[in-house]
């Protein structure tokens with residue numbers, strides 16, 4: 164059985180992960196963790212670029228981010244559904260990769276595949292821990308699920324923001340591997356355009372999240388559980 168992944172990000176389409184949590188993945192790689200990315204569809208229904216170009220871009224971006232593994236489940240884009248059949252496909256991947264932490268996207272984004280990806284991956288993560296569901300690999304339940312909260316205006320404050328100041332330029336480099344979709348563009352995925360070129364738009368957004376924790380750049384996340392604190396004296400982010 165292969166060594167477990169520490170962190171696995173799951174998303175509907177190639178490029179979602181770079182846009183929402185790419186800096187955090189790079190930071191985890193730099194900390195020595197084994198980090199992976201899994202897209203559920205090839206993004207073949209996207210307006211710009213082909214699925215082949217996206218697959219090439221995803222592989223290039225994986226190298227930029229230093230990922231241990233990047234895979235695509237090959238489910239149909241723009242028709243992603245949380246079905247038992249799809250759950251079991253995902254269970255097989257989760258058991259083989261054995262992630263300790265799962266980073267999911269956000270069910271409140273506008274593209275319906277994103278909500279489906281969250282429901283599907285969350286259900287599969289539970290089923291992967293059930294011994295009576297058949298299949299080889301790591302059966303133990305993973306430790307934590309966190310949800311990306313970037314580019315959303317109507318949700319509660321993030322549970323936490325990861326400081327990606329030292330990783331931001333590489334995040335951008337990973338995003339711009341998707342040249343066929345993003346070159347000369349002013350919008351992408353869940354990002355609403357404000358007239359700036361895409362790299363500047365991403366920079367503005369990450370600066371905003373960084374400002375919430377008094378750093379240059381950040382990526383926001385949400386957890387359904389309340390997070391525990393051991394030592395209140397070392398709590399970060401100055402209050403006054």
Ligand SMILES: [Zn+2]
Nearest residue numbers: 175176179352
């Ligand atoms: Zn997407």
